Amino acid sequence: MEKQRRNTKTKKLVMDVFRHEAGALCHADIVQRLEGKIDRVTVYRILQGFFDEGIIHRISAENGKTYYALCHECSAGHHADNHAHFYCMGCKTVSCLEATGQLPQLPQGYSASESSWFISGYCPNCRAV
Amino acid sequence: MEKQRRNTKTKKLVMDVFRHEAGALCHADIVQRLEGKIDRVTVYRILQGFFDEGIIHRISAENGKTYYALCHECSAGHHADNHAHFYCMGCKTVSCLEATGQLPQLPQGYSASESSWFISGYCPNCRAV
DNA sequence: TTATTACTGCAACGCTATTGCAATATTGAA
DNA sequence: TTCAATATTGCAATAGCGTTGCAGTAATAA
Numbered sequence: 001m002e003k004q005r006r007n008t009k010t011k012k013l014v015m016d017v018f019r020h021e022a023g024a025l026c027h028a029d030i031v032q033r034l035e036g037k038i039d040r041v042t043v044y045r046i047l048q049g050f051f052d053e054g055i056i057h058r059i060s061a062e063n064g065k066t067y068y069a070l071c072h073e074c075s076a077g078h079h080a081d082n083h084a085h086f087y088c089m090g091c092k093t094v095s096c097l098e099a100t101g102q103l104p105q106l107p108q109g110y111s112a113s114e115s116s117w118f119i120s121g122y123c124p125n126c127r128a129v
Numbered sequence: 130m131e132k133q134r135r136n137t138k139t140k141k142l143v144m145d146v147f148r149h150e151a152g153a154l155c156h157a158d159i160v161q162r163l164e165g166k167i168d169r170v171t172v173y174r175i176l177q178g179f180f181d182e183g184i185i186h187r188i189s190a191e192n193g194k195t196y197y198a199l200c201h202e203c204s205a206g207h208h209a210d211n212h213a214h215f216y217c218m219g220c221k222t223v224s225c226l227e228a229t230g231q232l233p234q235l236p237q238g239y240s241a242s243e244s245s246w247f248i249s250g251y252c253p254n255c256r257a258v
Numbered sequence: 259t260t261a262t263t264a265c266t267g268c269a270a271c272g273c274t275a276t277t278g279c280a281a282t283a284t285t286g287a288a
Numbered sequence: 289t290t291c292a293a294t295a296t297t298g299c300a301a302t303a304g305c306g307t308t309g310c311a312g313t314a315a316t317a318a
Contacts, residue, residue, distance in 0.1 A: 109253030
């Protein structure tokens with residue numbers, strides 16, 4: 001059966017970090033913003049929990065790190081984050097783009113259950129420099 | 130100035146592995162197929178070298194691992210691997226798709242230098258099971 | 259054949275993420 | 289409010305992927 005979930009102080013702290021942040025965050029970002037308040041392992045577990053609940057979605061960046069961002073159209077068990085993600089090589093941040101592209105035509109016989117776009121480049125701020 | 134490159138036995142071994150394989154391979158795959166013949170660090174360095182030469186391209190998978198596959202339209206220093214990559218959740222293999230989709234429209238002010246698609250699902254073989 | 263230096267293997271290290279376990283805190287029910 | 293059940297936390301240890309330093313080896317050009 002489903003495991004019950006509890007509303008704890010640490011979860012609220014992590015959620016607050018997400019709410020005060022526009023872009024996506026990686027584990028280290030969150031630990032840093034909560035300096036000393038939560039153990040790093042707990043952060044990993046909370047992120048996993050939020051992901052399972054459909055509250056945040058996961059983004060695998062080219063640098064090997066995993067980023068997380070609040071979901072808008074996801075529900076528990078089903079992540080509909082088919083939008084594109086952008087990595088700015090200037091400020092080294094990951095953000096979610098509203099625009100969705102068009103999936104490549106899959107060859108005969110293939111079935112897709114999830115897809116993701118990842119674009120690297122410069123955001124308006126960093127491009128200007 | 131450019132560093133000279135040498136044609137060694139180990140490089141040939143790694144290249145042979147790629148040539149006998151249809152899909153993309155991760156570091157561990159290659160080490161396993163060359164069981165005991167090459168040190169794991171050497172494999173990392175050869176992969177890096179091939180990448181720099183434009184012989185193979187890099188794919189960051191959702192599982193956090195990096196995959197490599199032979200290039201077709203790349204040249205040293207410039208990787209044109211704008212095609213989509215497919216991860217089969219059945220046989221757990223990564224492959225390159227010929228088809229190219231359409232990139233999402235970037236918001237005003239953004240500039241893209243690289244992009245990648247990643248699609249998860251089932252390949253024809255695994256779908257049938 | 260010989261000198262140059264790219265390459266290899268080994269050991270050690272760094273970083274991201276996971277697991278086990280005892281102590282703690284949340285929750286629903288008495 | 290009190291209490292028991294159990295989800296959650298923190299700490300220590302561990303696993304996995306990738307990198308760096310260095311001494312010995314081997315490919316290449318002269």
